[in-house]
Amino acid sequence: MNKLITEPTHRFLRACYGLPTDYTPIWMMRQAGRYLPEYQAVRSRLGFLDLCKTPDLAAEVTVQPIDRLGVDAAILFADILLICQAMGQHLEFTAGHGPRLEPVASESDIERLVVPDPTDECGFVMETVSEVRRRLAGKVPLIGFAGAPFTVATYMVEGGSSKSFSNLKRMMFAEPALYRRLLDKITEATTLYLEAQVEAGAEALQIFDSWAGALTAPDFRAHALPYVQRMVESLSNKDVPVIYYVGQAAHLIEPMVESGAEVLGVDWRLPLSEARRRIGGRAAVQGNLDPCVLLGPVELIEERARAVLEEAGPKPGHIFNLGHGILPETSPSHAKALVDTVHEYRRQAPA
Amino acid sequence: MNKLITEPTHRFLRACYGLPTDYTPIWMMRQAGRYLPEYQAVRSRLGFLDLCKTPDLAAEVTVQPIDRLGVDAAILFADILLICQAMGQHLEFTAGHGPRLEPVASESDIERLVVPDPTDECGFVMETVSEVRRRLAGKVPLIGFAGAPFTVATYMVEGGSSKSFSNLKRMMFAEPALYRRLLDKITEATTLYLEAQVEAGAEALQIFDSWAGALTAPDFRAHALPYVQRMVESLSNKDVPVIYYVGQAAHLIEPMVESGAEVLGVDWRLPLSEARRRIGGRAAVQGNLDPCVLLGPVELIEERARAVLEEAGPKPGHIFNLGHGILPETSPSHAKALVDTVHEYRRQAPA
Numbered sequence: 075m076n077k078l079i080t081e082p083t084h085r086f087l088r089a090c091y092g093l094p095t096d097y098t099p100i101w102m103m104r105q106a107g108r109y110l111p112e113y114q115a116v117r118s119r120l121g122f123l124d125l126c127k128t129p130d131l132a133a134e135v136t137v138q139p140i141d142r143l144g145v146d147a148a149i150l151f152a153d154i155l156l157i158c159q160a161m162g163q164h165l166e167f168t169a170g171h172g173p174r175l176e177p178v179a180s181e182s183d184i185e186r187l188v189v190p191d192p193t194d195e196c197g198f199v200m201e202t203v204s205e206v207r208r209r210l211a212g213k214v215p216l217i218g219f220a221g222a223p224f225t226v227a228t229y230m231v232e233g234g235s236s237k238s239f240s241n242l243k244r245m246m247f248a249e250p251a252l253y254r255r256l257l258d259k260i261t262e263a264t265t266l267y268l269e270a271q272v273e274a275g276a277e278a279l280q281i282f283d284s285w286a287g288a289l290t291a292p293d294f295r296a297h298a299l300p301y302v303q304r305m306v307e308s309l310s311n312k313d314v315p316v317i318y319y320v321g322q323a324a325h326l327i328e329p330m331v332e333s334g335a336e337v338l339g340v341d342w343r344l345p346l347s348e349a350r351r352r353i354g355g356r357a358a359v360q361g362n363l364d365p366c367v368l369l370g371p372v373e374l375i376e377e378r379a380r381a382v383l384e385e386a387g388p389k390p391g392h393i394f395n396l397g398h399g400i401l402p403e404t405s406p407s408h409a410k411a412l413v414d415t416v417h418e419y420r421r422q423a424p425a
Numbered sequence: 426m427n428k429l430i431t432e433p434t435h436r437f438l439r440a441c442y443g444l445p446t447d448y449t450p451i452w453m454m455r456q457a458g459r460y461l462p463e464y465q466a467v468r469s470r471l472g473f474l475d476l477c478k479t480p481d482l483a484a485e486v487t488v489q490p491i492d493r494l495g496v497d498a499a500i501l502f503a504d505i506l507l508i509c510q511a512m513g514q515h516l517e518f519t520a521g522h523g524p525r526l527e528p529v530a531s532e533s534d535i536e537r538l539v540v541p542d543p544t545d546e547c548g549f550v551m552e553t554v555s556e557v558r559r560r561l562a563g564k565v566p567l568i569g570f571a572g573a574p575f576t577v578a579t580y581m582v583e584g585g586s587s588k589s590f591s592n593l594k595r596m597m598f599a600e601p602a603l604y605r606r607l608l609d610k611i612t613e614a615t616t617l618y619l620e621a622q623v624e625a626g627a628e629a630l631q632i633f634d635s636w637a638g639a640l641t642a643p644d645f646r647a648h649a650l651p652y653v654q655r656m657v658e659s660l661s662n663k664d665v666p667v668i669y670y671v672g673q674a675a676h677l678i679e680p681m682v683e684s685g686a687e688v689l690g691v692d693w694r695l696p697l698s699e700a701r702r703r704i705g706g707r708a709a710v711q712g713n714l715d716p717c718v719l720l721g722p723v724e725l726i727e728e729r730a731r732a733v734l735e736e737a738g739p740k741p742g743h744i745f746n747l748g749h750g751i752l753p754e755t756s757p758s759h760a761k762a763l764v765d766t767v768h769e770y771r772r773q774a775p776a
Binding site: 238239240243244247248287290291293322324325342343344345364365366367369370371374398401403 | 589590591594595598599638641642644673675676693694695696715716717718720721722725749752754
């Protein structure tokens with residue numbers, strides 16, 4: 075938190091830096107997404123990747139949940155796998171099957187991957203960032219994002235989603251030099267990509283390590299964390315907070331602190347009281363409602379939201395979020411009920 | 426552990442009850458499976474479900490890893506979803522897609538499910554148990570098993586594998602009476618099924634709660650644990666130890682103790698030293714090598730196996746296992762190297 079020069083005024087950015095806020099800010103992972111009819115309306119006109127690559131429409135869906143739900147931050151509409159395509163890997167999204175990539179398996183596959191100039195290969199993302207900033211006009215901050223190297227590598231090596239990540243882990247255990255070469259390259263590409271997002275106007279960054287929870291703490295320290303540390307260190311001369319989200323990280327919170335990120339995002343498995351105790355004031359926390367709770371009745375949503383806020387406690391430095399992306403089957407009115415509950419819960423005196 | 430009348434002699438059963446053993450016993454989840462060429466040879470002749478239902482061949486594949494690897498226990502070749510079929514749900518296994526079930530969604534779907542007499546509907550399982558006991562001739566104990574009600578319900582309601590378990594969790598949050606009715610029925614059927622396995626000759630039982638790690642600790646206590654407690658309580662008049670395995674349970678070990686099971690099985694995310702500290706001597710532990718380690722070189726397997734044994738410490742009451750099923754791409758020689766490493770590590774003086 076040594077890069078903070080002047081105190082930000084928006085409650086989301088203040089919470090990132092552990093500063094007091096009038097109430098707990100909230101945003102939701104995948105808040106620009108399929109649960110919103112206005113998103114579906116846009117999406118019906120073009121494919122997922124095409125939408126990512128059409129700045130005007132990507133900006134439109136980025137802003138939709140701000141208007142509809144009143145969340146305290148916008149997150150760029152994009153995908154963590156855009157970087158794979160920019161690095162030269164074939165990528166497609168097929169309806170019902172998720173992402174498909176030509177798996178990276180050999181040394182020559184890795185050597186063929188390029189570290190692209192993000193403004194060339196992902197110029198559409200930077201245009202979206204600029205367009206979103208124009209549309210938001212300072213109403214809420216915009217979060218840029220990328221996948222963490224380990225998580226991106228799972229897709230690159232498995233060729234898509236996986237349960238066991240056995241191909242990547244095999245490489246990690248059996249061909250460690252190859253593994254490092256791949257992760258180094260992803261790290262380099264992703265760092266440039268995130269720097270470009272900040273230059274285009276992103277006011278905070280989230281690094282998604284959705285699958286690093288599949289590692290033991292020693293393996294996480296050896297094979298995932300160092301790449302994130304390097305990214306966070308490189309980004310430290312940019313004046314934006316970094317949020318490091320790890321899925322299923324109940325056993326990883328101590329090494330996550332060593333990432334250097336201002337905010338650590340966790341899922342519902344780890345109670346926030348325990349997260350904060352183990353973090354010991356060295357980072358703010360983000361989370362952590364089970365997104366399935368939003369499928370229950372509004373009274374349950376209110377009760378569970380308040381339980382998360384109680385767990386987080388009155389100390390500043392909590393950003394409310396789900397523990398994973400909002401589910402497509404969620405009713406927008408339930409998402410709105412969550413935002414309202416969080417906003418009404420504890421209105422602290424502004425600093 | 427109050428049901429122990431006479432001390433068992435086999436090291437696997439002794440370890441289940443926390444008694445000293447000459448060395449740490451080991452078996453592997455899915456040890457009767459696709460990584461073995463002799464399994465593939467049998468499997469090439471018939472489908473997966475047909476193999477489960479052919480006692481002679483199911484017994485053959487159950488015994489294969491005992492001969493090949495020298496593990497200290499056999500586990501019945503069967504599937505946790507056989508109970509769904511016995512309860513009247515349509516089930517099929519399609520190559521590459523895993524299990525497919527006709528999803529249970531409504532009250533009438535649940536009412537249609539029956540609590541079968543396991544010797545009628547799953548007689549082939551009991552025949553397999555008897556046949557395995559004959560073939561083993563006391564060499565190693567035979568473990569019977571079933572899925573825990575929550576985990577079985579994920580398949581019944583989702584209609585197969587799932588990432589978010591959103592349909593079952595929606596039922597849990599939005600239709601709690603329906604959820605309880607379903608779980609009660611699964612619990613009743615599964616208890617009878619496990620009792621029948623013991624009567625047929627199973628000498629220990631494992632309850633697989635592979636997906637309960639997707640619940641917060643409060644939800645686990647409210648919506649998964651009570652059904653397991655009821656099963657363990659019902660089984661307590663049988664003279665066999667119960668192993669309760671929960672995947673991704675780093676945040677659940679305290680409530681798992683309340684299951685009443687003699688042994689708690691955990692995956693690689695939770696270090697065994699921490700598991701044992703939090704269990705506080707109230708149960709033995711089983712685990713917990715990452716199955717992907719077996720894809721690495723033998724030196725790494727030896728090093729990591731010893732690290733697990735160090736974490737478990739010298740106190741009796743540790744059964745070595747993987748943290749999840751052995752992967753189909755594992756080399757049998759690597760699996761054998763693991764067994765040998767564990768057996769050679771620490772030969773305690775027999776009690």
